[in-house]
Amino acid sequence: MKRILSTLALSVLMAGGALAEEGKTYSVNQVTDASANTPSHMFRFEPDLLEVPLGATVKFDNFDGNHTVISIKKMTPEGGPKFKFSKMSPDRNVTFDTPGIYGVTCGIHGRFGMAMIIKVGEDNAEDLKSARTVVPGGRMGTKISQILDRLEDK
Numbered sequence: 001m002k003r004i005l006s007t008l009a010l011s012v013l014m015a016g017g018a019l020a021e022e023g024k025t026y027s028v029n030q031v032t033d034a035s036a037n038t039p040s041h042m043f044r045f046e047p048d049l050l051e052v053p054l055g056a057t058v059k060f061d062n063f064d065g066n067h068t069v070i071s072i073k074k075m076t077p078e079g080g081p082k083f084k085f086s087k088m089s090p091d092r093n094v095t096f097d098t099p100g101i102y103g104v105t106c107g108i109h110g111r112f113g114m115a116m117i118i119k120v121g122e123d124n125a126e127d128l129k130s131a132r133t134v135v136p137g138g139r140m141g142t143k144i145s146q147i148l149d150r151l152e153d154k
């Protein structure tokens, strides 16, 4: 009986945890790292892959260096937020109410491969497939393809 009760208590706790996840805020920093040995490592988002639940808010900290944050238009799910910030923008938060795979870059260092992926919600196998078809060219695209590979391997 004790065991049943503790199992019950645990599942109540877990349900509570899942609810608390909604509306949570996640941070992404934009980094300039002079000690890096590749351009895409020198200018980067940290993390470069962020998986968040539906309804989460992502805050772009931009603590370090001169960066912008731009949603990649063709890698924005239909109905999803489009955004563009600089370090000077007072509000650098984005709430993701539409599931899917979002591509984000820096307007200054995108050509060096500064890009990241935000995965919103669960069960994105189809989204991952369609994201593959709209990967941009150049170093930005190389970086994004690498992140999509990691996501697929999960």
Ligand SMILES: [Cu+2]
Pocket (backbone or CB within 6 Å): 030, 043, 066, 067, 068, 106, 107, 108, 109, 110, 114
């Ligand atoms: Cu940048």
